[in-house]
Amino acid sequence: MNETYDFSQLGLSEEELFSHVDHDSVESERITAPRYSYWRSVFRVFFKKRINIVILSILLLVIVFAYVYPTVTHYDPMANLLDSSSKHLSPSQAISKYGFSVKYILGTGASGQSTWDAVWYGSQISISLAFICAAINMTIGVIVGAIWGFSKKVDMVMTEVYNIIGNVPYILFISVMVMIFTAGFWTFVFALTVTGWLFIAFFIRTQVIIIRDREYNLASRCLGTPITRIASKNILPFMTSVIVTLLATEVPSYISYEVFLSYIGMGMGTKTISLGRLIEMNESSMLIPSWRIEFWSPVAIASIITIVLYVVGQNLGDASDPRTHM
Numbered sequence: 001m002n003e004t005y006d007f008s009q010l011g012l013s014e015e016e017l018f019s020h021v022d023h024d025s026v027e028s029e030r031i032t033a034p035r036y037s038y039w040r041s042v043f044r045v046f047f048k049k050r051i052n053i054v055i056l057s058i059l060l061l062v063i064v065f066a067y068v069y070p071t072v073t074h075y076d077p078m079a080n081l082l083d084s085s086s087k088h089l090s091p092s093q094a095i096s097k098y099g100f101s102v103k104y105i106l107g108t109g110a111s112g113q114s115t116w117d118a119v120w121y122g123s124q125i126s127i128s129l130a131f132i133c134a135a136i137n138m139t140i141g142v143i144v145g146a147i148w149g150f151s152k153k154v155d156m157v158m159t160e161v162y163n164i165i166g167n168v169p170y171i172l173f174i175s176v177m178v179m180i181f182t183a184g185f186w187t188f189v190f191a192l193t194v195t196g197w198l199f200i201a202f203f204i205r206t207q208v209i210i211i212r213d214r215e216y217n218l219a220s221r222c223l224g225t226p227i228t229r230i231a232s233k234n235i236l237p238f239m240t241s242v243i244v245t246l247l248a249t250e251v252p253s254y255i256s257y258e259v260f261l262s263y264i265g266m267g268m269g270t271k272t273i274s275l276g277r278l279i280e281m282n283e284s285s286m287l288i289p290s291w292r293i294e295f296w297s298p299v300a301i302a303s304i305i306t307i308v309l310y311v312v313g314q315n316l317g318d319a320s321d322p323r324t325h326m
Contacts, residue, residue: 038322046319052312059308062301066123073103073114075121077273080112087112090290106297109282118278119297123305125274129185130254130309133192138247140197145204146231149212155205162202165195174257175266183269192254200246207242211235241320248313252306259302275302 046052080086086108089097094104094114106115148158165173177191211217212235220230236243255275261267262276263283278298285291318324 038325041322041325042316042319045324046316049315052315055308055311055315058304059312062123062305062308063127065120066127070117070121070124073117075114075117077111077113077118080108083112088285088288088291088294091293107293109294110285115294115297118273119275119301122273122275122278122298123301125185125268125272126255126258126276126302127305129188129192129258129274130251132189133196133254134247134251136189136193137197137200137250138243140193141200142204142236142243144197145201146208146236148201148205149208150227150231158201158205162198165198166202170196170199171257171260175261178261178266183267185268185272188258188268192257200250203246204239204243207239208235211238241317241322244320245314245317248310248317251313252310255302255306255309275305 086094086097087110089104089108089112091105091107094107095101098104103114103116106119109115109118144158148154173195174191177194178187181187181190208231212230217230217234220234221227258267258274259276259279262274263280265280267277267280268274275298279295279302282291282295282298285294
């Protein structure tokens, strides 16, 4: 049984109830989906995992202690040099002598200096070295690698250069550079960056070759799009996750190089107290049980810094992959 509805009960006029709808071709093609933001999606995926928040908090805490704490305490490694009773104190002995203070929770070293202060002062040097070297090598490596992957003439020359330099062990090359020039912070930066960008450039070149001949890039070239624009708009943004992942391995590696070279006596010199230098200075403390904390403290901090930087970078690289934004 069909029933009719009396629209007059609504109290509306016929014009209000029924109106003509025009067809708009522009409006019909408009997508009503929410606007997509790449970096907003990256951080949404990254912070979605609670472990990333914990690790990032540890990293920020380490950076604050490395850069803020030494400026507040004004660390002086020779402050207690003439006081023989202040040398090689355990944490309990140091607190008994000087009273409870965060400075003495790790005891004192061979010169009577605070081990806690020394570790964070050395962390500042090592972290600064890693970030500066990573910024230089990644910038040059990505730019040169993009050009290297597109230009066949550049490819011929750079491949030969890579074959020559790439066969020389990187650690040996750094050691020679440090020995030739006066030991110091900027000497280490130069040694780590003079050829360090070449290996990054070769990796980027390989990735560019894989992507450059895809259909949309061939279409852009046929339409006359400049190669520089194709590289900056079509290729490098597509490689964001690859670049971030590569950066995650580069930053901790520079700290490892510095620690290793300083440990074998080829560090930044006696005036620069880095984590590697602290480990090298306190190597003999391993022989006496009550002094071992002087050796293991910089080892532990160096390990924490490298692991945290690596994990944060790897997880950020995973979050940078657009396929994880679904």
